[in-house]
Amino acid sequence: MRVLVVGGGGREHALCWRLASSVTVEEVLCAPGNVGIAEIARRRQIDPLDAAAVTRGALEEDVDLVVVGPEAPLVAGAADALAEAGVPVFGPSADAARLESSKSFAKRVMAEAGVPTAASWAGGDVSEALAALDRFGPPYVVKADGLAAGKGVVVAHDRGQAEAAVRAALEQRVFGDAGATLIVESFLDGPEVSVFALTDGDSVLVLQAAQDFKRVGDRDEGPNTGGMGAYCPVPAVSPELIERLRGEVFEPVLGALRARGVRYVGVLYAGLVLTPHGPQVLEFNARFGDPETQVVLPRLRSDLAALLAACAHRELGGIRPPIWDHRPCVGVVLASGGYPGKYPTGLPITGLDEAAAMADVAVFHAGTRRDGEDIVTAGGRVLCVSALGDTIEDARARAYQAAACIHFDGVQYRRDIAARVTASFPQAAEARS
Ligand code: GLY
Numbered sequence: 001m002r003v004l005v006v007g008g009g010g011r012e013h014a015l016c017w018r019l020a021s022s023v024t025v026e027e028v029l030c031a032p033g034n035v036g037i038a039e040i041a042r043r044r045q046i047d048p049l050d051a052a053a054v055t056r057g058a059l060e061e062d063v064d065l066v067v068v069g070p071e072a073p074l075v076a077g078a079a080d081a082l083a084e085a086g087v088p089v090f091g092p093s094a095d096a097a098r099l100e101s102s103k104s105f106a107k108r109v110m111a112e113a114g115v116p117t118a119a120s121w122a123g124g125d126v127s128e129a130l131a132a133l134d135r136f137g138p139p140y141v142v143k144a145d146g147l148a149a150g151k152g153v154v155v156a157h158d159r160g161q162a163e164a165a166v167r168a169a170l171e172q173r174v175f176g177d178a179g180a181t182l183i184v185e186s187f188l189d190g191p192e193v194s195v196f197a198l199t200d201g202d203s204v205l206v207l208q209a210a211q212d213f214k215r216v217g218d219r220d221e222g223p224n225t226g227g228m229g230a231y232c233p234v235p236a237v238s239p240e241l242i243e244r245l246r247g248e249v250f251e252p253v254l255g256a257l258r259a260r261g262v263r264y265v266g267v268l269y270a271g272l273v274l275t276p277h278g279p280q281v282l283e284f285n286a287r288f289g290d291p292e293t294q295v296v297l298p299r300l301r302s303d304l305a306a307l308l309a310a311c312a313h314r315e316l317g318g319i320r321p322p323i324w325d326h327r328p329c330v331g332v333v334l335a336s337g338g339y340p341g342k343y344p345t346g347l348p349i350t351g352l353d354e355a356a357a358m359a360d361v362a363v364f365h366a367g368t369r370r371d372g373e374d375i376v377t378a379g380g381r382v383l384c385v386s387a388l389g390d391t392i393e394d395a396r397a398r399a400y401q402a403a404a405c406i407h408f409d410g411v412q413y414r415r416d417i418a419a420r421v422t423a424s425f426p427q428a429a430e431a432r433s
Contacts, residue, residue, distance in 0.1 A: 001305055004029045004058050005041065006048045006078060006091075007069025010333075010366035010384045011290035015067060015304075016041045017362060018297040022305040031057055035375055036365025048073040051081035058087045065090060065309050068266070071147065071287050075101045079266070088312035089265070096257060096264040097286035103183050104145050106284050112259070113252035117281040120185035129166045132184035133159065139187040144169055146178030150226060155187065188273035188280050193234050194289045195242070195270045196296065197250040198307055200316040201263035204250045205307065208299065208324055209237035210292035216340055218416045225340045226381055229417030231330045231392065232295040236274060236423050245270065249281060265311055294364045294384040295329040327360075330395040330418045331386035332403045336367070337410020339380035344410065348374045349382070351405040360388040361402040377408050392421050 001024050005016050013036050020028045020040040030037045031046035031054060046057045049072055058066050068078050068091030075097050082089040091097075098105040104122035109115075121132035122145065133140050140162030144152030152175055154165040169179035194212060198205045210232040216222040249270055257264050269285035288296075297304065302322040310316045336343035349368065352375060356363045364386065367379015385403045389395030396418045403413060 001025050001064040001309065002027045002029070002061065003305060004031060004044075004061060004063040004066045005033075005069060006031050006054055006066060006073050008032045008034045008037065008048075009069065009290060010364040010381065011288050011293040012069040013037050013364040013366070014294045014297045014362075014386075015069060015288070017364070018300065018304045019067070022303050024303055025305045029061055029063065034365045035368045035370050036363070048078070049076050051077045054078050055081045055085045055087065058082060059085060064088065065305070065312055067091065067308055069287060071097065071100050071285065074266075074286050075147065088309065090308040090312045091266040092264050092286050093262070095262050096266075099253070099257075099264070099268070099284040100286040101147055102145055103143055103283065104181055107183065109253055109256045109260075110281060113256035115249050115252055115281055116278060118185040118188050120183050122181060122183050124170060124181050126166060126170050129170065129182055129184055130163060133162050133166070136184060136186040141185045141187050142166055142169070143183040143185070144175045144179035145181035145183060146175070148175040148178045150224070151175075152178060188275055188282060190273045190275040191236070192282060193237055193272050193274060194292045195237065195245055195272060196288060196292070197246070197268045197270070198311050198316065199250070199254060199264060199266070199268060200311045200314040201254060201258065201265050202314070203316040204246055204254065205316060205319065205321060206242050206246050206250060207296055207322060208232055209234040209242070210289065210296050212289065212292050213414060213417055216335075216412075216414075218414050223340055225335070227289070227291045228333045228335065228414045229331055229384075230289075230291045230295045231328060231395070231418035231421060232292070232299055233324075233328060235421065241279065245272070245279065249279070253284070265314070290366075291331050291333055291381075291384045294362075294386045295331040298329045298362055298386050298388055299325045299327065301325055325388065327388040327390055328392045328395045329386055329388050330392065330399045331364075331384045332399045332413050332417050333366075333381050334383040334385065334403060334406060334411055334413050335381050336377055336379070336408075337412055339412070343380055345377050345379070346371065347377045347408045347410070349377060349406065349408045351407055355385060355402040355405040358387070358398065358402050358405075361398060362386045363402070363406070382408070382411075392418055
């Protein structure tokens with residue numbers, strides 16, 4: 001099988017890396033990929049947001065499967081264009097990806113499916129939004145309906161701050177059209193976990209859960225980021241809970257979509273809050289999580305290419321549940337100094353080979369580029385160093401040992417990724433976005 005992966009971040013590096021290790025995969029291509037991906041896949045300089053160009057590239061290369069990594073190409077219709085051209089694709093249509101691109105749509109589908117989620121109001125009227133704030137009470141949760149580059153969610157204890165967020169979105173249009181509709185919802189109290197389900201639209205394979213660390217600083221301090229690290233599995237998410245999520249979340253949502261004439265093919269990512277009253281869906285994403293993928297895939301022993309191709313060919317029903325390495329995985333994100341604010345780029349990175357040479361360690365590139373002989377920084381989140389270990393403590397010790405080999409000026413990373421993993425979750429619920 002020849003597989004084209006669309007995207008160029010750490011998640012796509014992990015996807016390419018796992019696909020390249022498959023006996024059924026002859027060649028992995030990546031559009032556009034990155035410096036790390038170039039070591040295991042052939043790069044094609046194609047704009048992921050140009051659905052026609054992605055389709056042309058897939059046809060030129062005569063690939064057997066396209067795997068779309070990020071949400072933006074899906075929302076731009078990459079999967080639709082590929083399917084129309086007869087190319088097997090792992091990734092939902094733009095219509096199905098509305099589960100991520102429109103939070104109010106996701107809420108409607110969840111209501112139709114009877115899926116547990118926070119009570120909410122959606123609309124574009126300021127006075128109604130303010131009334132909804134008072135109805136749901138503190139902590140106040142205000143969300144832009146559309147994609148807002150990870151900045152569209154405000155959780156505020158202060159009523160004034162929440163009102164300012166409402167006015168900024170609806171009156172000042174700080175999120176443009178993405179914030180023209182707002183969601184105001186009740187706060188879900190509990191730890192947050194990420195659970196991915198592979199689906200062909202009918203059958204569902206739920207993968208083992210991961211947890212990411214969204215704040216930039218140790219003890220969940222500082223601003224939100226794209227994710228500063230993750231670990232898998234999550235002890236609090238038992239096999240019984242996974243089974244419950246399949247029956248109470250994933251299958252009903254896919255059924256509600258089918259009833260609307262929409263088939264969801266790809267990975268459905270449920271961001272869940274484990275409340276005292278049971279798991280509730282905080283949000284859906286139409287793609288794998290980043291950096292969760294970088295800790296889930298190193299543990300996957302089943303053939304990833306076969307799983308994704310079965311989804312694309314609508315043959316997932318005949319596939320056995322995934323087999324997992326029993327060892328936990330911990331991933332630490334190395335970020336540029338200043339991230340998630342302003343940060344410099346072009347800084348030489350050393351120690352990559354030394355870190356990658358460690359047994360059961362993988363170094364996934366996100367914000368890097370080549371500059372002559374050097375690999376230099378090119379983004380906020382630069383690398384994710386993932387390590388397997390016999391225990392979670394062992395995995396994190398090895399991840400940090402590998403991270404310590406790598407240097408660039410201003411490098412910052414959290415020192416407490418997976419430091420307090422227990423079945424009862426010590427992380428503060430308020431630390432999440
Ligand atoms: N780790 C959060 C996300 O991928 O959206």
